[in-house]
Amino acid sequence: MYKQNKFTEWLNNRSPVQLIIIFYAIAVTIACLLLGAPFAQKEGISLPFMEVLFTSVSAVSVTGLSVVSIVDTFNTLGIFLLAFVLQFGGIGVMTIGTFVWILIGKKIGLKERRLIMVDHNQISFQGMVKLMRGILRLILLVELVGFLILGTYFLNYFSSWQEAYFNGFFASISATTNAGFDITGQSLVPFKDDYFVQLINISLIIIGAIGFPVLIEVKDYLFSTSEERKFMRFSLFTKVTTLTYGALLLFSFIITILLEWSHFFADKKWHEIIFYSIFHSTTTRSAGLSTMDVSLLTEQTQLVTSMLMFIGASPSSVGGGIRTTTFALVIIFILTFARGKKNVTIFRREIHEEDLFKAVVVTLMAVFLFMTSVVIVSSLENYSLGSIIFEVSSAFGTTGLSMGITAGLSEGSQIVLMFLMFIGRIGLLTFLFSFKKEKKGGEFHYPKERIIIG
Amino acid sequence: MYKQNKFTEWLNNRSPVQLIIIFYAIAVTIACLLLGAPFAQKEGISLPFMEVLFTSVSAVSVTGLSVVSIVDTFNTLGIFLLAFVLQFGGIGVMTIGTFVWILIGKKIGLKERRLIMVDHNQISFQGMVKLMRGILRLILLVELVGFLILGTYFLNYFSSWQEAYFNGFFASISATTNAGFDITGQSLVPFKDDYFVQLINISLIIIGAIGFPVLIEVKDYLFSTSEERKFMRFSLFTKVTTLTYGALLLFSFIITILLEWSHFFADKKWHEIIFYSIFHSTTTRSAGLSTMDVSLLTEQTQLVTSMLMFIGASPSSVGGGIRTTTFALVIIFILTFARGKKNVTIFRREIHEEDLFKAVVVTLMAVFLFMTSVVIVSSLENYSLGSIIFEVSSAFGTTGLSMGITAGLSEGSQIVLMFLMFIGRIGLLTFLFSFKKEKKGGEFHYPKERIIIG
Ligand SMILES: [K+]
Ligand SMILES: [K+]
Numbered sequence: 001m002y003k004q005n006k007f008t009e010w011l012n013n014r015s016p017v018q019l020i021i022i023f024y025a026i027a028v029t030i031a032c033l034l035l036g037a038p039f040a041q042k043e044g045i046s047l048p049f050m051e052v053l054f055t056s057v058s059a060v061s062v063t064g065l066s067v068v069s070i071v072d073t074f075n076t077l078g079i080f081l082l083a084f085v086l087q088f089g090g091i092g093v094m095t096i097g098t099f100v101w102i103l104i105g106k107k108i109g110l111k112e113r114r115l116i117m118v119d120h121n122q123i124s125f126q127g128m129v130k131l132m133r134g135i136l137r138l139i140l141l142v143e144l145v146g147f148l149i150l151g152t153y154f155l156n157y158f159s160s161w162q163e164a165y166f167n168g169f170f171a172s173i174s175a176t177t178n179a180g181f182d183i184t185g186q187s188l189v190p191f192k193d194d195y196f197v198q199l200i201n202i203s204l205i206i207i208g209a210i211g212f213p214v215l216i217e218v219k220d221y222l223f224s225t226s227e228e229r230k231f232m233r234f235s236l237f238t239k240v241t242t243l244t245y246g247a248l249l250l251f252s253f254i255i256t257i258l259l260e261w262s263h264f265f266a267d268k269k270w271h272e273i274i275f276y277s278i279f280h281s282t283t284t285r286s287a288g289l290s291t292m293d294v295s296l297l298t299e300q301t302q303l304v305t306s307m308l309m310f311i312g313a314s315p316s317s318v319g320g321g322i323r324t325t326t327f328a329l330v331i332i333f334i335l336t337f338a339r340g341k342k343n344v345t346i347f348r349r350e351i352h353e354e355d356l357f358k359a360v361v362v363t364l365m366a367v368f369l370f371m372t373s374v375v376i377v378s379s380l381e382n383y384s385l386g387s388i389i390f391e392v393s394s395a396f397g398t399t400g401l402s403m404g405i406t407a408g409l410s411e412g413s414q415i416v417l418m419f420l421m422f423i424g425r426i427g428l429l430t431f432l433f434s435f436k437k438e439k440k441g442g443e444f445h446y447p448k449e450r451i452i453i454g
Numbered sequence: 455m456y457k458q459n460k461f462t463e464w465l466n467n468r469s470p471v472q473l474i475i476i477f478y479a480i481a482v483t484i485a486c487l488l489l490g491a492p493f494a495q496k497e498g499i500s501l502p503f504m505e506v507l508f509t510s511v512s513a514v515s516v517t518g519l520s521v522v523s524i525v526d527t528f529n530t531l532g533i534f535l536l537a538f539v540l541q542f543g544g545i546g547v548m549t550i551g552t553f554v555w556i557l558i559g560k561k562i563g564l565k566e567r568r569l570i571m572v573d574h575n576q577i578s579f580q581g582m583v584k585l586m587r588g589i590l591r592l593i594l595l596v597e598l599v600g601f602l603i604l605g606t607y608f609l610n611y612f613s614s615w616q617e618a619y620f621n622g623f624f625a626s627i628s629a630t631t632n633a634g635f636d637i638t639g640q641s642l643v644p645f646k647d648d649y650f651v652q653l654i655n656i657s658l659i660i661i662g663a664i665g666f667p668v669l670i671e672v673k674d675y676l677f678s679t680s681e682e683r684k685f686m687r688f689s690l691f692t693k694v695t696t697l698t699y700g701a702l703l704l705f706s707f708i709i710t711i712l713l714e715w716s717h718f719f720a721d722k723k724w725h726e727i728i729f730y731s732i733f734h735s736t737t738t739r740s741a742g743l744s745t746m747d748v749s750l751l752t753e754q755t756q757l758v759t760s761m762l763m764f765i766g767a768s769p770s771s772v773g774g775g776i777r778t779t780t781f782a783l784v785i786i787f788i789l790t791f792a793r794g795k796k797n798v799t800i801f802r803r804e805i806h807e808e809d810l811f812k813a814v815v816v817t818l819m820a821v822f823l824f825m826t827s828v829v830i831v832s833s834l835e836n837y838s839l840g841s842i843i844f845e846v847s848s849a850f851g852t853t854g855l856s857m858g859i860t861a862g863l864s865e866g867s868q869i870v871l872m873f874l875m876f877i878g879r880i881g882l883l884t885f886l887f888s889f890k891k892e893k894k895g896g897e898f899h900y901p902k903e904r905i906i907i908g
Contacts, residue, residue, distance in 0.1 A: 259833065300833040307825060330818055337815045360814045361791045364784055367821055371761060379713065379754040385839045 024060065024426060031056035031085045040078030047073065050411055055082075057418040060089035061425035062318055064180025064288035064400025065391070065417060067407045071183045076166070079183055083173045089425070090177025090208070090318040091139050135212045138219065139176065146172030146204045153196065175204035178318045180288020180400035188279075192291045195271075198279050205287040210245055211314030214238045236349050237325065241314040244324035245285065252281030252308050259301040264292065284308040286319030288400025295403045299386050302403070306390050309397035310370065312424070320398030320424035322366045329359035362428045369428070370396060373420060377413045381405075395420035478514065478880060485510035485539045494532030501527065504865055509536075511872040514543035515879035516772055518634025518742035518854025519845070519871060521861045525637045530620070533637055537627045543879070544631025544662070544772040545593055589666045592673065593630065600626030600658045607650065629658035632772045634742020634854035642733075646745045647726075652733050659741040664699055665768030668692045690803050691779065695768040698778040699739065706735030706762050713755040718746065738762040740773030742854025749857045753840050756857070760844045763851035764824065766878070774852030774878035776820045783813035816882045823882070824850060827874060831867045835859075849874035 034040060036052035047055075047068065054067050059082055074082060151168025158164040167183065174181050184190050191197040207215065217238050224232060256277045257265065265273045279291045284305050294302065312321015329344075333356050336344045344351040373392045378385060387403035394401050395417040406417070423431050488494060490506035501509075501522065508521050513536055528536060605622025612618040621637065628635050638644050645651040661669065671692050678686060710731040711719065719727045733745045738759050748756065766775015783798075787810050790798045798805040827846045832839060841857035848855050849871040860871070877885050 298833075299839060300829055303829055303832065303839070334815055334819055334822075337811060357791060360818070361788050364814070364817060365788055375754055375757055378757065379752075385753060385757070385843075389839075 020426060021431075024422065027060045027085075027088060028053075028056050031060050031089075034081045034085065035059070035074070035078065040074055040081050042073060042075050042078075045073055050414065054414050054418060056085070057421055058400070059085040059179070059181070061320070061398050061421040062086055062090040062177050062179040063320070063395060063398040063421045063425070064174075065395055065402055065406050065421070066181065066400075067409075067414065069185055070181055071185045079166075079170060082181065083170055086173055086177045086179040086181065090173075090179060091136065134216050134219070138215055139208075139212075142204065142207050143172050143176045146176060146200065149200055150197070153200075171201070172204060175201045175287065175289060176208045176318075178205055178208045178286045178288070178313065178398075180283075182289065187290045189291060189293065192276075193272075195275055198275060198291060201287075201289060202279060202282045205282050205285070205289070206245075208318040209286045209313035211238075211241050211317045213316055214242055214314065236347055239347050240328050241324050244328040245314060248285065248308060248311065248324065248327075249281050252284055252304075253277045255304055256280050256301060259298055259304065263298050264296055264301075280305075281308075283401065284397075284399060286313035286317070286321065286397060286399050288394070288398075290401060293404075294390070294401050295387070302386055302390050305401065306393035309393040309399040309401065310366070312397040312399070315427070320421075320427075321396060322362050322428070326359045326362050329356055330363050333360065358429055365428050366396065369420070369423065373416050376416055377409070380410050380412045383408075391417065392420060396424040398424045474880060475885075478876065481514045481539075481542060482507075482510050485514050485543075488535045488539065489513070489528070489532065494528055494535050496527060496529050496532075499527055504868065508868050508872060510539070511875050512854070513539040513633070513635070515774070515852050515875040516540055516544040516631050516633040517774070517849060517852040517875045517878070518628075519849055519856055519860050519875070520635065520854075521863075521868065523639055524635055525639045533620075533624060536635065537624055540627055540631045540633040540635065544627075544633060545590065588670050588673070592669055593662075593666075596658065596661050597626050597630045600630060600654060603654055604651070607654075625655070626658060629655045629741065629743060630662045630772075632659055632662045632739075632741045632767065632852075634737075636743065641744045643745060643747065646730075649725075649729055652729060652745060655741075655743060656733065656736045659736055659739070659743070660699075662772040663740045663767035665692075665695050665771045667770055668696055668768065690801055693801050694782050695778050698782040699768060702739065702762060702765065702778065702781075703735050706738055706758075707731045709758055710734050710755060713752055713758065717752050718750055718755075734759075735762075737855065738851075738853060740767035740771070740775065740851060740853050742848070742852075744855060747858075748844070748855050749841070756840055756844050759855065760847035763847040763853040763855065764820070766851040766853070769881070774875075774881075775850060776816050776882070780813045780816050783810055784817050787814065812883055819882050820850065823874070823877065827870050830870055831863070834864050834866045837862075845871065846874065850878040852878045 032052050035055055036047060036049070038046070041047060051067050054065075057063075058065050070079065070082065147165070147169050149168075150171050151165035154164035154168050154171075155161060158167060170181075170183050173179070180187075182188070188198070188201065213235070214237075217234055221229065221232060221234075257273060260277075265276070268276070276292055283289055285308070294305065297305075310321055311327045312323055313319020315323040315325055328346075329351065332344055332346055332351070344356055370392060373396075374385075374389055377392060378388050381388060383403075383405045387405050390401070390403050391405055391409075393399075398421055406414075409417070486506050489509055490501060490503070492500070495501060505521050508519075511517075512519050524533065524536065601619070601623050603622075604625050605619035608618035608622050608625075609615060612621060624635075624637050627633070634641075636642070642652070642655065667689070668691075671688055675683065675686060675688070711727060714731075719730070722730065730746055737743050739762070748759065751759075764775055765781045766777055767773020769777040769779055782800075783805065786798055786800055786805070798810055824846060827850075828839075828843055831846060832842050835842060837857075837859045841859050844855070844857050845859055845863075847853075852875055860868075863871070
């Protein structure tokens with residue numbers, strides 16, 4: 001009894017951020033136990049610990065980078081377990097935790113509410129439980145629809161219905177959670193000419209990566225009467241993140257066509273060019289599935305793709321990176337500052353100063369983290385700088401697109417990538433705040449002095 | 455008469471920042487006329503316009519990147535003219551302008567004072583003219599001493615005293631202005647075993663790059679009585695910039711030894727290793743002179759060197775980059791924010807919020823500028839990504855260290871590098887503020903709304 005009380009007390013003294021990190025760590029441990037177990041692996045396969053760990057971190061963070069071929073390593077049960085881990089990591093340890101708590105009738109206290117708030121970076125306490133429940137229902141519905149459509153359609157591709165629906169099941173989860181794992185052995189390359197499969201995948205990917213609050217707001221809007229709509233307005237967050245997401249898609253689409261025009265696209269038809277580019281720009285947000293081998297693209301496309309992966313998906317989504325709103329706020333901040341204004345406004349709303357600070361800190365820290373990682377990995381490996389930058393960006397953006405070098409990396413580099421996937425998924429802000437001490441009274445002020453800047 | 459009035463009026467309506475940019479542009483034009491003239495070039499040489507322009511931009515911005523060999527292209531008069539341009543660009547168009555104004559007895563008005571203030575990013579108007587005069591005297595004195603020592607010492611190297619002192623003259627100016635141009639044809643590699651020449655060069659480089667206000671404060675301190683010293687304190691700027699400069703030197707020194715230990719330094723003696731590393735870490739701040747061929751170093755050393763060049767030298771110095779104080783403030787900002795404090799303090803002084811904003815904007819803009827440049831240049835060239843990153847960093851940091859690819863770049867890439875050298879030298883902040891509109895009354899405020907970040 002005494003021991004348990006002590007543990008509860010210890011748990012209660014953790015900050016929400018620390019708890020989230022602990023939960024993620026537990027999730028990785030469980031994933032290791034599940035995926036490392038002999039019953040999950042094919043006969044004759046016995047994965048070494050580092051490969052189990054890497055797969056687990058990649059799965060919990062829904063990145064999709066892999067040191068092993070999933071289809072050659074895991075048996076049917078193993079793939080089901082992997083799908084479960086993706087679900088757990090993608091939709092969020094916290095969401096499921098909340099749901100379980102609701103199911104067992106436990107009243108959710110302030111502490112637990114705050115916990116969820118930080119994980120998805122939500123601001124107000126109100127309606128948090130309702131939001132979480134809504135998110136989970138919505139995502140499961142989306143995945144079900146994806147599964148039914150893809151599974152049925154795959155009857156054209158596979159000889160047995162079991163195989164077709166099994167592939168549809170995994171593909172739906174991998175796309176919706178933006179996990180990017182595949183059981184085809186070569187991502188969506190086998191479907192490079194099947195625009196229907198691509199369009200379904202693109203839809204699932206965007207639903208997962210656009211941000212949960214956006215989905216909820218859109219759902220509320222669609223299910224309201226025209227009278228109610230007069231009084232509705234989309235939140236600033238929804239506007240900013242959707243606009244940024246769209247702008248990045250468009251930019252990525254255009255630049256890919258331009259950079260590959262006389263290279264990868266040289267012998268392609270116009271509709272192939274359009275679909276390759278649309279799918280590529282969607283997948284760089286955070287998905288990691290691909291219809292073409294990225295190592296065949298030009299070095300510039302790879303570099304631009306790296307930057308786009310570094311930016312990543314919307315906050316409160318299944319994606320990683322610095323996040324769309326961070327990127328948008330940084331751009332707005334610079335433009336406003338350059339024009340000599342002091343207050344940063346967008347969509348007729350003034351941005352809170354602390355949010356700007358957060359955006360700036362996240363971006364700067366991410367740049368430092370990125371550079372340090374590239375230097376460490378490049379000092380351990382003989383691969384070209386371009387592919388190392390690509391793989392590091394892919395890990396931080398939890399994207400999972402690969403130049404094909406991950407399996408060949410040394411253990412040191414794999415540890416760097418695991419760290420990046422972890423940070424990329426929980427978000428740099430969460431990570432930074434785990435070191436934050438609670439405020440104790442007012443701060444002491446020193447006199448201000450000006451300093452010369454650049 | 456009417457026309458002249460109109461010009462004066464136009465000039466008066468320019469912001470200080472715009473005037474500085476105009477002055478720099480004029481300086482480049484004059485440099486083009488001087489260096490492009492037949493009397494400056496060796497017989498049989500006729501530089502194409504683009505090469506004259508590139509050399510001029512590189513000289514005015516005291517970068518030292520070059521598409522031609524200085525010693526094979528210019529005659530003695532040409533090299534004198536180049537030294538004059540370096541002097542003009544390094545010590546600053548504004549400083550010389552002020553001095554000329556003082557000489558001709560023109561009373562310096564508020565407008566001109568403000569002009570100088572922005573160029574060296576000084577904050578208070580007071581003592582500006584005195585400061586400028588002091589800087590110029592000090593730098594000229596340092597150059598004179600450098601010239602006498604190096605010239606006399608070079609009697610050991612050259613057959614005639616004219617040659618020795620001519621080389622001493624150019625070397626002293628190139629080191630003090632951190633220009634990095636050389637007339638040996640291979641930088642300071644001929645002096646790789648001459649530690650005396652290296653120490654003199656290191657001293658001159660640091661004096662040029664540590665920041666003019668630091669020099670003035672140190673001079674004031676040295677020439678004051680012990681009674682006066684009790685009431686003196688070094689400014690926050692001096693403390694921050696000197697500490698950062700020193701920390702970067704130390705970091706660079708250690709990392710170079712570590713990364714080259716079993717590579718470039720494998721067959722070197724301990725004192726060679728120490729001097730190669732000391733000189734390399736000094737030169738990466740902004741100088742660009744070198745005692746070894748950087749293309750022989752490991753890819754990681756080149757990458758770290760690129761980052762160090764990107765950071766650059768102190769503000770109000772002859773160097774470029776984002777500047778030491780910018781880097782320091784960004785680091786302090788992140789650490790303070792991560793610890794959950796709101797006020798950023800250093801050396802028992804609170805940093806002004808606007809200075810933090812400036813530091814952050816400069817760094818973020820520089821990162822964007824850097825990435826865009828790398829993508830453009832790499833799409834135009836076939837060189838390795840590592841060498842393109844190196845050359846781009848070298849241009850922005852106005853360092854001038856080179857992987858040897860600058861001469862082989864296409865005109866498009868050369869234009870990118872010229873733009874970077876220009877921005878790097880005048881400083882991103884100056885550049886940004888040239889778009890700034892004058893404030894007109896109070897700003898309109900929109901309601902604030904919170905947003906989710908990363
Ligand atoms: K992914
Ligand atoms: K230089």
